[in-house]
Amino acid sequence: MTSQLSPDIAFMTRFRSVNDNAEAELNRARDTASLEAWRIKYLGRRGQLSELTQQLGKLTLDQRRDWGPLVNNVKSTLEAKFAAAQNALERQAADAKLASDQLDVTLPGRPVTLGRLHPVTQMVREICAAFTSMGFDVVEGPEVEWERYNFDLLNIPRDHPARDMWDTLWIDWTDPTPEGRRMLLRTHTSPMQGRIMEKAKPPIRVIVPGKVFRHEATDARHEWHFYQVEGLAVDKDITFADLKGTLYEFARRIFGADRRIRFRCDYFPFVEPGVDVSVDCFICKGTGVMSNGHGCRVCSATGWLEIMGAGMVHPNVFKAVGYDPEEYTGFAFGMGPERIAMLKYGIDDIRHFYANDVRFLRQF
Ligand code: DAH
Numbered sequence: 001m002t003s004q005l006s007p008d009i010a011f012m013t014r015f016r017s018v019n020d021n022a023e024a025e026l027n028r029a030r031d032t033a034s035l036e037a038w039r040i041k042y043l044g045r046r047g048q049l050s051e052l053t054q055q056l057g058k059l060t061l062d063q064r065r066d067w068g069p070l071v072n073n074v075k076s077t078l079e080a081k082f083a084a085a086q087n088a089l090e091r092q093a094a095d096a097k098l099a100s101d102q103l104d105v106t107l108p109g110r111p112v113t114l115g116r117l118h119p120v121t122q123m124v125r126e127i128c129a130a131f132t133s134m135g136f137d138v139v140e141g142p143e144v145e146w147e148r149y150n151f152d153l154l155n156i157p158r159d160h161p162a163r164d165m166w167d168t169l170w171i172d173w174t175d176p177t178p179e180g181r182r183m184l185l186r187t188h189t190s191p192m193q194g195r196i197m198e199k200a201k202p203p204i205r206v207i208v209p210g211k212v213f214r215h216e217a218t219d220a221r222h223e224w225h226f227y228q229v230e231g232l233a234v235d236k237d238i239t240f241a242d243l244k245g246t247l248y249e250f251a252r253r254i255f256g257a258d259r260r261i262r263f264r265c266d267y268f269p270f271v272e273p274g275v276d277v278s279v280d281c282f283i284c285k286g287t288g289v290m291s292n293g294h295g296c297r298v299c300s301a302t303g304w305l306e307i308m309g310a311g312m313v314h315p316n317v318f319k320a321v322g323y324d325p326e327e328y329t330g331f332a333f334g335m336g337p338e339r340i341a342m343l344k345y346g347i348d349d350i351r352h353f354y355a356n357d358v359r360f361l362r363q364f
Contacts, residue, residue, distance in 0.1 A: 008063045011055055015067070018048045019074050026081055032089060039082055049075050119345075119364035120227055120353055123337040124209045127229050130253040131207045134246060136231065139206050141192040143213070144171060147182045149191035154270040155316040162269045167215040169224075185213035189230035190270060190334060193313075196232065197321040202328050203235040209337075220349040227337045232313070234323070234330030240273075240312060243331035247310060251279045254340065260286065262304055271311025271332055278304040298346065305343050308335035 005013070022042045029035045042048050052071050056064050117125070128138050147158075156162050166187035175181040192208040208230040216224050233242065248261045259279045266276040280286030281299035288296050288303040295301030310333035315325035338350050345364070347353075352360045 007058050008060075008067075011052075011059060011063075011067060014055065015052060015071065015074075018042070018052060022048070022074075022078055023081070026078070026085055029085060030089075035082070035085060035089060042078060043075070043082065049078070116361070116364070118353075119341055119361065120337055122364060123341040123344075124227055124229060126254065127250075127335070127337055127340070128207060128209055130250050131231065133253075134249060136205045136207045136233075139192065139196060139208055140210055141186075141189070141195055141208060143186055143211055145184060145186040145191050147184055149194045150184055150186050150188070153194035153317065153320045154190055155314050155320070156269045160269070165268075169213050169215045186210075187214055188212050188334060189228040190332070192230060193232050193270070193317065193332060194321055197234065197318075197323060202323070202330075203233075204330070205233045207231045218351060220351070223338070223350050223354065225354075226350070229335050229337060231310075231333040232330065233332075234313065234328055236328060238329045238331060240331070243310060243312065243333070246331075247277055247308070247333060251277075251307070255279050255282050255344065263310075266309060266311075268309055268311060270314050270317050271309075272314045274309065274311035276306050277308045277310050277333070278306045281305055298343065307340060307343070308333050310334070 022038075025038055025041075029038050040047060044050075049071070053075075056067055056071060059067060132138060150166075150168075151160075151163060152158070168187050169185040171183035171185070173183055175183075189208045189210050189212060192206075192210075196204060196206055196208075208228075210228065210230075211225060212228050213225045214222075216222050218224055231246075233246070244261070244263065251259045251261050259282065262278045262280070263275040264278070266274045268274040281288070281296055281303050282305075283298040284290050284296035284301075284303065286303040288299065288301040290296050296303070299305050310331065313330040313332050318325040318328060318330075338353055341347065341353075342350065
């Protein structure tokens with residue numbers, strides 16, 4: 001019992017136990033929390049070493065001279081060891097962080113997703129390329145159009161029943177001049193025929209890609225907005241044979257060299273005669289029957305795919321733009337790139353093009 005021992009023996013015992021315990025506990029402290037607890041316990045203001053220093057006061061002067069330096073010595077040794085332990089812990093933490101942050105340059109990289117052209121853009125470009133290589137120029141025109149270009153100049157006067165061929169989205173604005181001209185979203189690319197002929201003199205060979213709009217409910221075959229590519233060739237002595245040859249060559253470039261082409265009478269107010277143009281089905285080779293004996297699904301077993309409307313420019317269209325129909329002749333045609341892409345790639349619903357589903361878009 002310390003109380004029964006002489007003060008210096010008691011001090012010595014306490015000194016030893018503090019010293020031994022301090023070292024042992026410091027060696028066991030493995031994290032910042034236990035290290036800090038250790039510091040408070042031994043080196044803190046009320047820690048065991050200050051307590052020892054206070055105890056010194058109870059000793060004689062001689063004893064104090066002996067013990068004093070020893071206590072100081074132990075204190076600075078413990079302080080040094082504490083600092084070393086703290087350093088080691090910090091370094092360990094830093095090493096661990098470095099190790100966990102490390103970049104493994106041998107891991108396979110994440111592929112960069114590349115953008116691509118929309119399938120309709122690709123189709124429009126392919127169609128344009130087929131015609132530019134035959135000497136046609138590409139021109140574009142406005143999507144918001146006057147009814148004069150969309151209808152009047154194209155031999156479709158106001159109140160003519162042929163206007164019903166195009167369900168029109170009208171713009172809620174009328175020219176305040178006496179003519180009171182109305183605006184609309186163009187229902188086809190044909191209005192560019194008038195715009196071009198008003199400005200230029202023959203020879204003309206142009207194609208017009210662009211967006212068109214219809215006041216229509218959508219289903220697998222109809223969109224209310226879609227693309228068209230219009231064609232127009234005007235010169236002296238252009239005949240129906242030129243139209244046939246040009247469109248035959250076009251069909252071969254898009255659908256393959258062994259394609260045949262068919263023209264049937266059709267009505268469009270701005271051409272006479274007017275035709276619809278078909279290519280023989282590239283799936284069943286025009287037989288209407290697939291190799292497994294079933295009827296061909298792409299051409300509905302008809303052997304033919306309708307790809308566009310066309311015809312010889314109507315004399316009234318020439319007159320409307322100030323051309324002499326006795327001097328000039330020409331042909332025109334109009335097609336839907338979505339429809340051509342659908343036929344070419346076996347797409348069964350036009351709405352896929354505008355649903356923005358990358359699973360669809362990525363396939364092209
Ligand atoms: N503009 C017509 C349409 O929408 C397509 C067309 C037919 C254009 C015959 C022409 C043509 O140039 O000659 O539906």
